[in-house]
Amino acid sequence: MRQSGSPMNHSFGPRRPSFDLASALARDWHGGSAFRTAWFNALSMMLPHGERFFIDSVNEFRDKIEDPQLKSEVQAFLMQEANHMHQHQAVNKLLCEVRGYDMQAIEGPILKRAEWTQKRLPAIRRLAGTAANEHLTAVLVADMFRHQDSFIDADPDVAELWYWHGVEEIEHKSVAFDVYKAVGGTLKERRMVQIFGTIFFLSGTLRIVGLMLKHDGKLWSLREWLDGFRFLLVKPGVLRRAFIPYFRFLKKDFHPWEDDDRYLIDEWEAKRQPQ
Numbered sequence: 001m002r003q004s005g006s007p008m009n010h011s012f013g014p015r016r017p018s019f020d021l022a023s024a025l026a027r028d029w030h031g032g033s034a035f036r037t038a039w040f041n042a043l044s045m046m047l048p049h050g051e052r053f054f055i056d057s058v059n060e061f062r063d064k065i066e067d068p069q070l071k072s073e074v075q076a077f078l079m080q081e082a083n084h085m086h087q088h089q090a091v092n093k094l095l096c097e098v099r100g101y102d103m104q105a106i107e108g109p110i111l112k113r114a115e116w117t118q119k120r121l122p123a124i125r126r127l128a129g130t131a132a133n134e135h136l137t138a139v140l141v142a143d144m145f146r147h148q149d150s151f152i153d154a155d156p157d158v159a160e161l162w163y164w165h166g167v168e169e170i171e172h173k174s175v176a177f178d179v180y181k182a183v184g185g186t187l188k189e190r191r192m193v194q195i196f197g198t199i200f201f202l203s204g205t206l207r208i209v210g211l212m213l214k215h216d217g218k219l220w221s222l223r224e225w226l227d228g229f230r231f232l233l234v235k236p237g238v239l240r241r242a243f244i245p246y247f248r249f250l251k252k253d254f255h256p257w258e259d260d261d262r263y264l265i266d267e268w269e270a271k272r273q274p275q
């Protein structure tokens with residue numbers, strides 16, 4: 001029986017790009033905006049922990065998958081996420097070195113929360129959380145590719161890190177969801193976990209933005225916060241635009257590939273081919 005909900009012939013695997021970001025990360029690389037720079041830097045700080053969580057959650061159920069297609073997608077998912085984790089760990093280490101951020105202060109609460117979820121939540125709930133977060137990620141990156149306005153004025157090399165990561169998030173967007181379904185995950189739990197997962201994710205990211213702005217002496221800059229508010233919720237409104245697609249996850253018959261956005265992957269691949 002087919003347990004994978006991916007389009008037929010959809011296949012993917014990890015790419016191995018390398019990035020040289022030391023000089024960009026030392027600056028407010030997002031168009032000189034302290035908030036926008038801190039927003040993406042904070043997301044980068046969250047990612048390796050999220051990805052560790054996603055890898056472990058899916059790994060726990062991989063032996064229960066029978067469909068060879070989904071089995072190979074799980075393998076590719078694990079490789080892509082492990083690669084993302086390592087790239088962002090390297091970026092984060094560099095970022096803290098060049099800007100003087102306190103890695104321990106940033107990571108401490110994330111590690112505590114990770115320990116708590118590992119101990120207290122059943123494996124199936126952690127898997128539901130992974131499926132929900134993968135949906136949030138897929139929605140945000142699809143928006144980023146469609147509108148091409150998330151990195152206007154940003155350093156192109158840092159932007160490329162996000163585009164590379166984003167493309168692979170689209171490619172594997174249904175893996176955790178399909179595994180969750182295949183092992184008997186329920187609609188009720190999926191719905192409940194989405195809201196909590198998003199609250200944790202957004203509050204965790206904003207906490208780190210606050211720490212970074214404080215370190216940079218911009219925590220009380222009304223201008224920076226207004227700029228951030230505008231970027232996230234008004235123009236371009238990268239969070240606002242994701243609002244409706246985000247809630248599609250609550251539908252009974254939802255599937256991540258109901259929005260077949262593989263053309264975004266093709267467009268990105270075509271652009272990076274050597275001329």
Ligand SMILES: [Fe+2]
Binds near residue numbers: 169
């Ligand atoms: Fe990832």
Ligand SMILES: [Fe+2]
Binds near residue numbers: 054081134137169172
């Ligand atoms: Fe992912």
